[in-house]
Amino acid sequence: xxxxxxxxxxxxxxxxxxxxxxxxxxxxxxxxxxxxxxxxxxxxxxxxxxxxxxxxxxxxxxxxxxxxxxxxxxxxxxxxxxxxxxxxxxxxxxxxxxxxxxxxxxxxxxxxxxxxxxxxxxxxxxxxxxxxxxxxxxxxxxxxxxxxxxxxxxxxxxxxxxxxxxxxxxxxxxxxxxxxxxxxxxxxxxxxxxxxxxxxxxxxxxxxxxxxxxxxxxxxxxxxxxxxxxxxxxxxxxxxxxxxxxxxxxxxxxxxxxxxxxxxxxxxxxxxxxxxxxxxxxxxxxxxxxxxxxxxxxxxxxxxxxxxxxxxxxxxxxxxxxxxxxxxxxxxxxxxxxxxxxxxxxxxxxxxxxxxxxxxxxxxxxxxxxxxxxxxxxxxxxxxxxxxxxxxxxxxxxxxxxxxxxxxxxxxxxxxxxxxxxxxxxxxxxxxxxxxxxxxxxxxxxxxxxxxxxxxxxxxxxxxxxxxxxxxxxxx
Amino acid sequence: xxxxxxxxxxxxxxxxxxxxxxxxxxxxxxxxxxxxxxxxxxxxxxxxxxxxxxxxxxxxxxxxxxxxxxxxxxxxxxxxxxxxxxxxxxxxxxxxxxxxxxxxxxxxxxxxxxxxxxxxxxxxxxxxxxxxxxxxxxxxxxxxxxxxxxxxxxxxxxxxxxxxxxxxxxxxxxxxxxxxxxxxxxxxxxxxxxxxxxxxxxxxxxxxxxxxxxxxxxxxxxxxxxxxxxxxxxxxxxxxxxxxxxxxxxxxxxxxxxxxxxxxxxxxxxxxxxxxxxxxxxxxxxxxxxxxxxxxxxxxxxxxxxxxxxxxxxxxxxxxxxxxxxxxxxxxxxxxxxxxxxxxxxxxxxxxxxxxxxxxxxxxxxxxxxxx
Numbered sequence: 065x066x067x068x069x070x071x072x073x074x075x076x077x078x079x080x081x082x083x084x085x086x087x088x089x090x091x092x093x094x095x096x097x098x099x100x101x102x103x104x105x106x107x108x109x110x111x112x113x114x115x116x117x118x119x120x121x122x123x124x125x126x127x128x129x130x131x132x133x134x135x136x137x138x139x140x141x142x143x144x145x146x147x148x149x150x151x152x153x154x155x156x157x158x159x160x161x162x163x164x165x166x167x168x169x170x171x172x173x174x175x176x177x178x179x180x181x182x183x184x185x186x187x188x189x190x191x192x193x194x195x196x197x198x199x200x201x202x203x204x205x206x207x208x209x210x211x212x213x214x215x216x217x218x219x220x221x222x223x224x225x226x227x228x229x230x231x232x233x234x235x236x237x238x239x240x241x242x243x244x245x246x247x248x249x250x251x252x253x254x255x256x257x258x259x260x261x262x263x264x265x266x267x268x269x270x271x272x273x274x275x276x277x278x279x280x281x282x283x284x285x286x287x288x289x290x291x292x293x294x295x296x297x298x299x300x301x302x303x304x305x306x307x308x309x310x311x312x313x314x315x316x317x318x319x320x321x322x323x324x325x326x327x328x329x330x331x332x333x334x335x336x337x338x339x340x341x342x343x344x345x346x347x348x349x350x351x352x353x354x355x356x357x358x359x360x361x362x363x364x365x366x367x368x369x370x371x372x373x374x375x376x377x378x379x380x381x382x383x384x385x386x387x388x389x390x391x392x393x394x395x396x397x398x399x400x401x402x403x404x405x406x407x408x409x410x411x412x413x414x415x416x417x418x419x420x421x422x423x424x425x426x427x428x429x430x431x432x433x434x435x436x437x438x439x440x441x442x443x444x445x446x447x448x449x450x451x452x453x454x455x456x457x458x459x460x461x462x463x464x465x466x467x468x469x470x471x472x473x474x475x476x477x478x479x480x481x482x483x484x485x486x487x488x489x490x491x492x493x494x495x496x497x498x499x500x501x502x503x504x505x506x507x508x509x510x511x512x513x514x515x516x517x518x519x520x521x522x523x524x525x526x527x528x529x530x531x532x533x534x535x536x537x538x539x540x
Numbered sequence: 541x542x543x544x545x546x547x548x549x550x551x552x553x554x555x556x557x558x559x560x561x562x563x564x565x566x567x568x569x570x571x572x573x574x575x576x577x578x579x580x581x582x583x584x585x586x587x588x589x590x591x592x593x594x595x596x597x598x599x600x601x602x603x604x605x606x607x608x609x610x611x612x613x614x615x616x617x618x619x620x621x622x623x624x625x626x627x628x629x630x631x632x633x634x635x636x637x638x639x640x641x642x643x644x645x646x647x648x649x650x651x652x653x654x655x656x657x658x659x660x661x662x663x664x665x666x667x668x669x670x671x672x673x674x675x676x677x678x679x680x681x682x683x684x685x686x687x688x689x690x691x692x693x694x695x696x697x698x699x700x701x702x703x704x705x706x707x708x709x710x711x712x713x714x715x716x717x718x719x720x721x722x723x724x725x726x727x728x729x730x731x732x733x734x735x736x737x738x739x740x741x742x743x744x745x746x747x748x749x750x751x752x753x754x755x756x757x758x759x760x761x762x763x764x765x766x767x768x769x770x771x772x773x774x775x776x777x778x779x780x781x782x783x784x785x786x787x788x789x790x791x792x793x794x795x796x797x798x799x800x801x802x803x804x805x806x807x808x809x810x811x812x813x814x815x816x817x818x819x820x821x822x823x824x825x826x827x828x829x830x831x832x833x834x835x836x837x838x839x840x841x842x843x844x845x846x847x848x849x850x851x852x853x854x855x856x857x858x859x860x861x862x863x864x865x866x867x868x869x870x871x872x873x874x875x876x877x878x879x880x881x882x883x884x885x886x887x888x889x890x891x892x893x894x895x896x897x898x899x900x901x902x903x904x905x906x907x908x909x910x911x912x
Contacts, residue, residue: 119708120663129616129816142710147615149744152691153706154615154641172816173742232595232711315845316873320886323869327890386893395893413882442878443629446902446909449885473889 109188111166113181116148119155125177126150128170133183137165142234145183148176163187229254317410327473332510336518337466341530342484342500348532356429366404367428369456369481372528374400374420375538377454380521383477384453387512394512403452403472404432406439407462414472415444416452421540456481465503476509477518569599570778572771573785580610580636580647582789585801587714588639590657593797596712601657602774603716604767604784607647609724610634611731614642614705618743618815620736620875625912627731629877637811640716642705643746646732650722650753652763654770656715663713665691665704672702672719675773679765680758692749693719699752721763722755736911741818808874812844824907828900833857835904837911841875851904858900862891870908877912880905 119126126148133145139159148155167184170176226249230237235254242249314322345368356363377384377400386395403416415435417428438444454475459467460483467480482503489499504526508518528535575583583605590601611623611633619625619635622644628635647653656668669687676685684696693702704717728751754761775782792799804810817840824835836852849870853863869883884905888898 120660121665130814149616149641152614152640152642152704153708154639155708156710158710313872316869316879317882319869319873320883324886324889389892410879410882441629441632444881446881446885446905449881450888450898450902474893 109186111184111186112161112163114145114160114183114185116157116176116178116180116182118178119148119150119153123150123178125175126155128172128174128176129154130172131168133165135165135168139163139165139185157182159185161185161187226251226254321411324472325470328470331471331473331476333468333471333507334510334515334518335468336506336508336515336522338504338522338526340502340504340526341489342502343498345529345532346484346500356426359426361426361429361433363426363429364432365484366432366456366458367425368529368532369458370402370404370417370420370428370432371423371425371539372525372535373402373454373456373479374423375528375535376521376525378421378538378540379524380517382513382517383508383521385476385512386453386474387476387509391511397453399451399453401451401453403455403475404435405455405457405459406436408439408442413439413444413449414452414455415439415448416455418451424539455479460484460502467505469505469507471507471509476513478507480505480507570602570774570780571599571785572602572774572780572783573604573787574767575603575605575789576786577789578606578608578649579789580607580612580634581802581805582798583607583653584612584636584638584805585798586787586789586795587655587716588801588805589795589798590655591639591707591709591712591714593795594657594712596657596659596662600662600778601655602771603655603657604771605653605655606649606651606763607653608634609646609648609727610636611644611646612636612638613644614744614746615639615707615814616641616744616816617644617746618739618741618818619812620815620818620912621734621739621741621743622746623731624733624735626735626910631727631731633727633731635811636805637814638705640705640707640714641744643703643744644732645703645718646723646728647718648723648727650720650724650755650763652719652721652767654717654719658713658715660708660711660713663706663708663715665706665715668715669693669702669704669717671773671777672717672770675769676754676766678773679769680761683754683757691717693717695752695754695757698750700749701752701754719766720751720753721761721766722753725751725753736820738820738822739818740821741816743816743818808844808876812874812876815841815844817842820911822911824904824911826903826907828903835907837908839875839911844875846870846873846875851908853904858904859892859897862887862897862901865891875912877909880909880912884908 116126127150128146129149130147131145132147133139133143139145140162141159143159145157145159145165148157163185165183166186169181169183176182227237229251230240230249233254237249240249240253243253244250342365345365349363349365349368353363381396382394384397384400386397387393388395399418400420401416401418402420403414405412405414415438417423417431417435420428423431435444435448438448452472452475455469455472455478457467457469457478457480460481463483465482465485467482469478469480471478482505484500484502486498487501488496489501491497504522506518506522528538575586577583586605587603590603594601609631611619611628613619613622613635615638617637619637623635625635627633645651654668654672658664666687669691673685673687673693676683685693685701686697687693691704692700695701701720702717704715706715707713732746732748754766771784772782787794789795789798789802807813820837820839820841822837824833824837826833826835833854836850838848838850838852839846840848849867851863851867858866865887866884869887870880873879873883884901888901891897891901
């Protein structure tokens with residue numbers, strides 16, 4: 065009971081619109097209220113000037129900073145219209161009406177004045193119009209025990225306090241089951257309804273209207289005290305999927321990828337795949353990992369793969385070459401700048417380790433650590449991202465076995481490494497043993513590289529990794 | 541009347557350790573809450589959540605929070621104009637854009653943040669600031685602190701120790717302010733100095749001020765003491781218990797929808813994309829082969845993306861086709877070093893493999909990236 069009193073005495077302005085809502089034929093019901101409101105005559109598509117209301121603190125002017133709507137947009141009551149700023153305060157101006165925006169009176173950075181029109185809104189003719197002035201007298205208490213409200217022909221009984229609660233929570237009274245006398249909606253009913261909603265209640269979209277067949281009893285399970293109400297059979301609705309296609313322009317990063325990949329397509333690719341037994345390498349890395357950690361470096365498998373690739377490139381330098389635009393000249397690059405594909409939020413970037421031919425496995429590990437931390441912070445420089453001559457892509461960290469990598473111009477070869485799997489294999493004695501198997505998929509430019517060269521390079525690379533001790537012989 | 545616990549809208553029932561019987565009854569109700577998180581995005585999300593979902597009619601709320609190093613810009617400000625973004629990235633200091641107006645501030649654990657939530661009608665900044673001054677004077681009577689008409693709090697009549705900003709919605713409003721206890725002044729002054737030249741915009745500019753920590757005035761003061769003193773004064777004025785409720789901004793059950801708010805505050809579209817339209821008009825001085833090239837650059841940036849880009853290069857310094865490609869790629873892409881670096885290095889893959897050309901390209905691009 066105490067709620068009633070508090071609600072009626074304060075925040076008078078909020079009661080206004082719901083009372084003058086729908087006219088239909090029963091406009092006469094409002095006769096006792098008409099003396100309280102200055103309503104403008106309702107006609108089809110009437111334009112109302114929505115004035116900038118008082119901001120408080122004696123402020124008379126503000127700067128318009130952002131429009132949330134544009135001319136022609138539909139708005140609902142309480143939708144945000146614009147953001148204005150005054151003296152360190154940012155104010156969100158919301159619409160008082162449902163309708164369509166017809167005119168914006170200010171542009172961004174203009175000074176707007178309190179009390180002057182902000183936007184022109186064309187009011188929807190089927191709905192009521194809220195009074196222009198905020199001053200509204202409280203209707204006398206005795207008449208307020210039950211105020212009728214018709215929504216699409218459905219009568220809903222509720223006291224002003226209950227209506228206010230519903231309005232503040234963006235609840236349509238027609239969706240709530242009333243458990244009071246004459247199916248009146250009580251405060252408990254609103255609270256029950258709210259409790260059954262999950263998460264934050266979003267304001268209704270301008271397009272969402274209450275369609276006649278969506279009776280409230282379908283949406284909300286009946287409250288325990290529901291006696292007299294007859295529950296109609298639920299109407300079976302087809303499952304409506306309201307997702308919409310979203311079109312975005314291709315910009316920035318994606319644009320760059322489009323360019324690169326289109327150029328890559330011009331390269332005639334051929335593929336060559338194999339599997340590598342990394343059992344010995346796995347063991348070696350386990351031994352060396354703590355040593356590297358003492359030196360403050362994380363040692364993965366990549367430094368070994370990269371160094372082995374460089375040793376292979378020394379024997380097959382054509383894989384570290386570049387073909388010019390007209391396919392007239394092949395440039396054999398002296399430096400082995402081996403690129404490592406990295407996955408970031410935006411997508412694929414390929415920083416490279418410079419001059420692997422003169423780096424030790426540890427040097428490569430250090431450099432990889434540096435590139436990885438810069439990469440995840442998004443701070444890689446142009447130097448790190450250009451000058452690559454050969455690329456390895458460790459897609460296995462995400463998953464997969466064989467792949468079909470695309471060569472990154474101006475390079476002529478690329479390798480994709482699958483994940484390391486424990487698989488049964490036969491050894492020399494015909495016994496089955498546990499092997500750590502990784503698949504590799506190479507792609508090369510068939511204009512200057514032939515299958516045999518690729519295969520031999522792959523075999524050499526494979527032999528270094530399957531028998532890491534052999535790398536010692538050729539390490540420079 | 542039995543009050544059921546609502547997920548949103550009214551209050552936070554489950555976390556109050558002293559259950560309130562019927563908080564309708566207090567005429568001037570109040571609630572003091574403190575965040576357990578030091579993440580600026582989470583804390584800003586809490587502010588936003590309270591603003592959107594709590595009914596402040598019956599009780600006002602005081603929210604206390606502190607952040608790990610971060611720069612917070614006002615709703616309508618330009619981060620390039622306000623701070624040294626390069627330095628922020630290097631030092632891993634976060635950048636956040638809040639929803640209230642006002643200027644740019646540096647937060648760290650030596651700075652406390654206070655947010656006063658009220659209904660729109662009861663929005664009153666001066667009263668809040670006077671409350672803080674009263675609390676400070678009660679704690680240390682000899683402190684010379686007073687509120688200016690610009691809503692700053694000054695120490696010794698000259699040093700700013702608090703800045704204010706506010707957000708007004710349809711039914712609720714909040715006024716938040718900082719209070720410098722023991723922040724790192726060196727980092728503060730270096731990050732709040734923008735190195736970017738040639739920026740022209742209508743974004744709200746910050747007004748620089750000399751600052752001082754309360755700790756410098758009285759080394760016995762700590763952030764905790766100040767928070768406590770202010771909470772005590774608030775409790776007294778609102779006739780409530782001096783009881784601070786801790787809240788966890790990651791608690792989705794308590795604050796449904798909070799993780800979405802937190803995520804939104806971290807998106808590039810919000811932090812950078814909400815920058816009002818601005819233009820960059822500057823001259824790159826590029827040292828190239830014993831000479832210095834003056835290259836005029838003009839760019840218009842809208843929603844954080846490059847709308848128009850003009851680079852005044854000497855004739856044929858870059859092949860015209862490549863120059864056009866560069867401008868075409870930059871147009872529509874983010875005014876962001878990360879994105880631009882990726883763009884230009886990728887573009888390099890598809891142009892002629894000429895060392896001289898690569899050298900020029902890298903020089904130009906690196907200079908362009910420095911503008912961002």
